[in-house]
Amino acid sequence: MQINPRYWSAIFLVGAVFVxxxxxxxxxxxxxxxxxxxxxxxxxxxxxMNLSERIxxxxxxxxVMLAFxxxxxxxxxxxxxxxxxxxxxxxxxxxxxxxxxxxxxxxFIVFGASWNLTAYAFALPICAFxxxxxxxxxxxxxSYQKTGMNVLGILLxxxxxxxxxxxxxGFLSYISRDPQARSIxxxxxxxxxxxxxxxxxxxxxxxxxxxxxMLPLNKQLQLFVLGEENAAYLGVNVRQLRIKVMLINVLxxxxxxxxxxxxxxxxxxxxxxxxLLSGNAHKFSLLxxxxxxxxxxxxxxxxxxxxxxxxxxxxxxxxxxxGVPIFIILLxxxxxx
Amino acid sequence: MSFDLxxxxxxxxxxxxxxxxxxxxxxxxxxxxxxxxxxxSGKSTLLKTLAKSMEPSTGEICINGKSLKEIPLAEFAKFxxxxxxxxxxxxxxxxxxxxxxxxxxxxxxxxNPQDLQCVESAISMFDLDFFRHRMYDTLSGGEQQRVQFAxxxxxxxxxxxxxxxxxxxxxxxxxxxHQLEFIVLIQKLVKEKNRSxxxxxHDVNLALKYGDYFLFMKEGRLxxxxxxxxxxxxxxxxxxxxxxxxxxxxENAYFSY
Numbered sequence: 001m002q003i004n005p006r007y008w009s010a011i012f013l014v015g016a017v018f019v020x021x022x023x024x025x026x027x028x029x030x031x032x033x034x035x036x037x038x039x040x041x042x043x044x045x046x047x048x049m050n051l052s053e054r055i056x057x058x059x060x061x062x063x064v065m066l067a068f069x070x071x072x073x074x075x076x077x078x079x080x081x082x083x084x085x086x087x088x089x090x091x092x093x094x095x096x097x098x099x100x101x102x103x104x105x106x107x108f109i110v111f112g113a114s115w116n117l118t119a120y121a122f123a124l125p126i127c128a129f130x131x132x133x134x135x136x137x138x139x140x141x142x143s144y145q146k147t148g149m150n151v152l153g154i155l156l157x158x159x160x161x162x163x164x165x166x167x168x169x170g171f172l173s174y175i176s177r178d179p180q181a182r183s184i185x186x187x188x189x190x191x192x193x194x195x196x197x198x199x200x201x202x203x204x205x206x207x208x209x210x211x212x213x214m215l216p217l218n219k220q221l222q223l224f225v226l227g228e229e230n231a232a233y234l235g236v237n238v239r240q241l242r243i244k245v246m247l248i249n250v251l252x253x254x255x256x257x258x259x260x261x262x263x264x265x266x267x268x269x270x271x272x273x274x275x276l277l278s279g280n281a282h283k284f285s286l287l288x289x290x291x292x293x294x295x296x297x298x299x300x301x302x303x304x305x306x307x308x309x310x311x312x313x314x315x316x317x318x319x320x321x322x323g324v325p326i327f328i329i330l331l332x333x334x335x336x337x
Numbered sequence: 338m339s340f341d342l343x344x345x346x347x348x349x350x351x352x353x354x355x356x357x358x359x360x361x362x363x364x365x366x367x368x369x370x371x372x373x374x375x376x377x378s379g380k381s382t383l384l385k386t387l388a389k390s391m392e393p394s395t396g397e398i399c400i401n402g403k404s405l406k407e408i409p410l411a412e413f414a415k416f417x418x419x420x421x422x423x424x425x426x427x428x429x430x431x432x433x434x435x436x437x438x439x440x441x442x443x444x445x446x447x448x449n450p451q452d453l454q455c456v457e458s459a460i461s462m463f464d465l466d467f468f469r470h471r472m473y474d475t476l477s478g479g480e481q482q483r484v485q486f487a488x489x490x491x492x493x494x495x496x497x498x499x500x501x502x503x504x505x506x507x508x509x510x511x512x513x514x515h516q517l518e519f520i521v522l523i524q525k526l527v528k529e530k531n532r533s534x535x536x537x538x539h540d541v542n543l544a545l546k547y548g549d550y551f552l553f554m555k556e557g558r559l560x561x562x563x564x565x566x567x568x569x570x571x572x573x574x575x576x577x578x579x580x581x582x583x584x585x586x587x588e589n590a591y592f593s594y
Contacts, residue, residue, distance in 0.1 A: 087427065088428065219445075222441075226424055227424060227425070230419075230424060233390065233414065233418070234414050234439070234492070235411040235413065235415070235442040236411075237410060237411075275429070279430070282434065
């Protein structure tokens with residue numbers, strides 16, 4: 001079952017190309033390979049596109065790319081947070097980030113119109129991003145101690161603030177009108193239907209920035225597997241590294257969540273699955289986890305569009321429906337449970 | 338280059354409580370120095386200040402005349418290795434991978450030939466060839482500790498002269514056979530590779546048999562130090578609070594209690 005991480009990189013790269021291709025073909029309007037080629041060539045030659053070519057480039061392809069970047073970010077976030085907290089059940093939104101984002105989005109959905117915010121581009125993602133930042137800052141502030149940050153403290157404060165923000169969202173749905181309440185639910189389950197090239201590029205930039213800043217830190221972070229004491233004996237400045245990694249996580253998760261809403265389970269399961277597949281090899285772990293997450297979310301998005309086409313299932317529902325059985329089967333097969 | 342480590346008047350307070358009080362001693366290469374004392378006497382804290390994971394409140398630790406404060410942690414990790422009691426991993430990890438972690442202070446992204454060579458020499462030194470592809474969690478406690486020791490060995494294996502090995506009760510969870518195997522290995526390593534070594538140990542008789550120099554701690558103070566000649570019944574009583582008899586049998590001496 002375990003093979004060299006280098007081969008996993010190759011497998012995932014091929015898989016990524018294949019999945020992006022496949023999810024670009026299928027949808028409410030199917031597009032064949034020749035049409036795809038024409039559309040892509042017209043992008044570069046700046047020629048006039050027909051309707052189905054425009055659907056492909058502006059809606060379909062941007063959506064697939066947004067799905068891929070979001071999946072990568074969630075998987076990366078889960079991977080680095082699990083390593084940092086030395087705990088396999090940590091997910092990237094644990095320190096309040098995703099419930100804070102959902103709260104920010106809910107505030108916008110309920111009050112946006114009366115505060116005249118709806119006219120601005122990016123108003124919803126900005127509110128969500130601010131909510132995510134607010135939650136994370138609160139967690140850091142409450143768990144800060146003079147002697148540094150205590151990991152258990154961060155986890156506990158994170159759990160408490162998650163509960164607080166979730167009840168805030170519940171309250172907002174309660175006082176809102178029916179369509180607003182539906183929007184809140186829809187947003188809380190994640191959706192890529194708002195995809196366009198603008199937000200796709202923002203999320204890709206966040207992914208690339210986070211990936212590049214994590215690369216030099218990953219080796220040190222891997223030493224946390226031996227415990228923080230041993231990591232320090234191997235020359236790691238534990239306090240500094242902890243803060244850097246959490247900052248990177250909060251920023252990239254906030255950006256992704258701001259555009260696509262809360263996607264559950266992916267950030268928990270993908271790092272776990274990859275660890276089972278690779279035997280926790282550190283080589284290529286960031287790249288492979290990111291590719292794996294991207295592939296997974298593309299497939300989940302394809303399914304969400306296909307199952308009840310032309311209606312769409314919420315993305316969070318699909319990720320859990322697909323992810324949970326795979327996860328349990330793999331845990332069984334590797335004798336973890 | 339000789340390696341000389343001096344502990345000068347080190348005191349340490351935590352929450353206004355005095356944990357170490359005016360400790361003075363030296364470590365010499367090729368000599369196995371053992372720290373003994375009752376629980377809470379400050380042995381482990383002393384080791385941690387030498388490991389630079391705690392800082393003395395007053396006094397200083399000097400290595401080749403340079404204060405430990407001025408040596409960056411990442412630099413220190415290149416010639417100082419620490420073995421602790423027992424290490425639980427947060428995720429399943431392959432033995433080979435784990436030993437390579439000892440080399441992480443020495444390379445950026447990709448291990449260089451020297452790193453791989455150190456891993457190989459650790460694997461053969463600790464007889465781990467058979468386990469190298471196994472998962473750490475599937476090993477017994479004794480085997481796990483052997484892997485950890487191999488990792489610690491690999492960390493400073495390339496250093497010809499002047500490396501510091503700190504052992505914080507590494508024998509605690511091992512059975513008698515493994516304890517003996519380990520301490521013989523430690524002794525061999527210290528002598529052959531000329532390591533400066535400080536080891537915290539509980540077993541009085543193992544210490545007496547294998548140690549070269551001894552530090553006795555009580556309530557944060559270093560109350561006695563010296564070679565094998567300092568051991569006697571009165572000292573054991575003072576340090577541990579127990580009555581014992583020193584028995585001489587041929588070459589060996591041991592305490593009966």
